[in-house]
Amino acid sequence: xxxxxxELITTAPGxxxxxxxxxxxxxxDLSPGYGPGASEHDLIPDPVVRPGQLPVAYQRMSEDExxxxxxxxxxxxxxxxxxxxxxxxxxxxxxxxxFVGDSFQLANAALTKPDAETIVFCGVHFMAETAxxxxxxxxxVILPNLAAGCSMADMADEDSVESxxxxxxxxxxxxxxxxxxxxxxxxxxxxxxxxxxxxxRNGGIVCTxxxxxxxxxxxxxxxxxxxFFPDQHLGRxxxxxxxxxxxxxxxVNARKPGLGVERHELLDAKVLLWPGFCSVHKRFTxxxxxxxxxxxxxxxxxxxxxxxxxxxxAADASGSTDAIRKFVIASEPGDVIAIGTEINxxxxxxxxxxxxxxxxxxxxxCPCSTMYRIHPGYLAWTLEGLVEGEIRNEIVVxxxxxxxxxxxxxxxxAALPK
Numbered sequence: 001x002x003x004x005x006x007e008l009i010t011t012a013p014g015x016x017x018x019x020x021x022x023x024x025x026x027x028x029d030l031s032p033g034y035g036p037g038a039s040e041h042d043l044i045p046d047p048v049v050r051p052g053q054l055p056v057a058y059q060r061m062s063e064d065e066x067x068x069x070x071x072x073x074x075x076x077x078x079x080x081x082x083x084x085x086x087x088x089x090x091x092x093x094x095x096x097x098x099f100v101g102d103s104f105q106l107a108n109a110a111l112t113k114p115d116a117e118t119i120v121f122c123g124v125h126f127m128a129e130t131a132x133x134x135x136x137x138x139x140x141v142i143l144p145n146l147a148a149g150c151s152m153a154d155m156a157d158e159d160s161v162e163s164x165x166x167x168x169x170x171x172x173x174x175x176x177x178x179x180x181x182x183x184x185x186x187x188x189x190x191x192x193x194x195x196x197x198x199x200x201r202n203g204g205i206v207c208t209x210x211x212x213x214x215x216x217x218x219x220x221x222x223x224x225x226x227x228f229f230p231d232q233h234l235g236r237x238x239x240x241x242x243x244x245x246x247x248x249x250x251x252v253n254a255r256k257p258g259l260g261v262e263r264h265e266l267l268d269a270k271v272l273l274w275p276g277f278c279s280v281h282k283r284f285t286x287x288x289x290x291x292x293x294x295x296x297x298x299x300x301x302x303x304x305x306x307x308x309x310x311x312x313x314a315a316d317a318s319g320s321t322d323a324i325r326k327f328v329i330a331s332e333p334g335d336v337i338a339i340g341t342e343i344n345x346x347x348x349x350x351x352x353x354x355x356x357x358x359x360x361x362x363x364x365x366c367p368c369s370t371m372y373r374i375h376p377g378y379l380a381w382t383l384e385g386l387v388e389g390e391i392r393n394e395i396v397v398x399x400x401x402x403x404x405x406x407x408x409x410x411x412x413x414a415a416l417p418k
Contacts, residue, residue: 004091005344008365017366025373026054029147037369039279042151054145058377063092066376070096073383081386082116084109084131086123087321088342088371093122093379102321103127103189104208108413110134118142118386121395122374124150128395129193133402133409141395142386144378149370150190155276156230158194160254161185165202167259168227171266175224183272184223186215188231189412190278193397193405195229200407209305209320210417212238216271218415225269227252230276237305237312239271251275280368281306284340286314288361292338296357302327303340303361311340320417321345331356343367 003011006022013019020028020036028035030053034042058066074081074096084106085097094100099109103123110119110131119135120142121128128143135141165185172182185204187195196206203222207215212234219226228235236249248270253260266272284307292299301315302324312318317327324341331337333355339346340361350358378393385392397405 005347005365005367006090006092008347012365015363015365017364018369021367021369021372024054024059024377025145025147025375026059026377029053029145029373034149034151035147035369035373037366037372038151039282041277041282042154042279044149044151045154045157054377054381058381061377061380063376066380067092069380070376070383073380073387076387077118077383079115080117081120081383082110082113082118083120083122084127086127086371087325087345087348088368089122089374090344090367090372091348092376093374094344094348096379097122102208102210103130104210104320104412104417105322107131107134107189107208107409114139118391120144120379120382122379124148124153124370125395126150126153126190126192129397130189130196130405130409132395132397133193133196133405140391142382142391142393143395144382144393145373145375146393147370148373151370152188152190152230152276152278153192156187156191156195156274158192158198161195161198161229161274164252164254164259165198165227168266168272171263172224181223183225183227184219185227185229186219186235187229187408188212188234191230193401196408197401197404200404200409204408205415206408206412207415208412208417209234210322211412211415212305213242214415214418215412216242218411220270225272227272227274229274231278231306232273232275233277233281233308233312234305235271235273236309237307237318240309244270249273278306280342280366281340282308283362283364283366284308284311285361286310288340288363289314289338292359292361296336296338299336299338299357300327300331301338301340301361307340315340325349328353328356328358342371344371 009016009022018036085094085100118140132141185199189208250261250265251273302317303315336357346360
């Protein structure tokens with residue numbers, strides 16, 4: 001039997017990127033950074049507001065008591081509650097999810113429970129914002145721990161995107177194509193509600209790793225080029241697979257004069273990339289793939305498209321978390337599969353398919369440090385609050401922002417993955 005990632009960190013702390021991950025997240029919630037396990041390249045915006053703190057009583061409860069309280073509260077709330085859990089969520093929490101999936105699946109799953117009074121999203125902040133935008137007005141969305149953010153989402157702030165957009169609009173003002181827009185903004189799901197609203201206002205769309213290719217096709221039908229943010233790797237890997245040459249995918253930087261790109265390159269661009277990335281998927285390397293194949297000749301390698309391009313090129317396949325799961329399901333007993341994505345999901349797949357050898361490409365146990373902020377203590381506290389009639393850690397998106405963001409999100413939901 002495969003033990004949970006938290007147990008792995010506890011039993012073999014030297015094998016993890018930061019043994020402090022096994023501690024309760026409340027020990028780090030009020031600290032200035034993303035917490036233990038975060039990349040040194042993940043620069044958190046300043047200031048960052050993290051209201052609230054888990055009551056001490058919940059911090060001191062045993063695991064058995066927390067799980068008993070979660071089960072009791074969930075049973076009491078019944079159909080009034082729906083819990084959504086991302087694939088990357090820790091086992092100790094995801095076991096209570098009514099739906100488990102990637103961001104595209106969970107955005108759709110929230111819509112299937114219109115009678116639920118409360119949606120508890122065991123994920124990160126931008127996911128809870130999306131659920132609130134798509135939910136009915138009378139529904140409440142809760143993020144168990146408000147400190148569960150996303151470093152990639154923070155790499156594209158509204159002011160920087162607006163500034164870059166203004167420069168691009170000035171540059172492309174002279175283009176004489178009346179049928180196509182000069183540029184279509186496309187934001188990855190891993191972005192703030194404000195940037196989703198930006199796309200809604202400017203003829204753009206949201207994408208996930210599941211439907212990125214479909215979304216780019218949609219955008220190319222409407223514009224001469226695309227501004228893709230915040231994840232450079234997903235944008236580059238997806239566009240490259242569609243035949244866009246690398247030289248037509250410059251990376252813009254709102255903090256540099258002229259966006260850090262020569263004028264003629266901007267004019268010739270097909271995809272303008274933003275310098276964002278996922279610290280988890282940036283850890284995967286070609287050397288890790290070579291090591292896996294040396295150790296297990298004939299092994300299959302699949303990675304998430306948030307991984308750097310050389311890693312995606314060296315793998316046998318790439319795809320969203322759902323695509324990775326389907327890849328494993330389609331494999332045969334006895335197969336050896338090396339996976340380049342977040343360790344909680346890989347560990348769960350290994351437990352589910354014990355007749356295969358499934359392991360993470362990165363030998364260092366390093367879960368998503370912000371997703372890991374969701375702990376059974378926070379889930380118990382928020383659920384018991386609902387039982388008592390109190391809504392804790394509610395996520396509420398401004399009405400105007402939500403209206404514009406919903407336009408871009410509904411376009412995303414219509415762009416079905418291939």
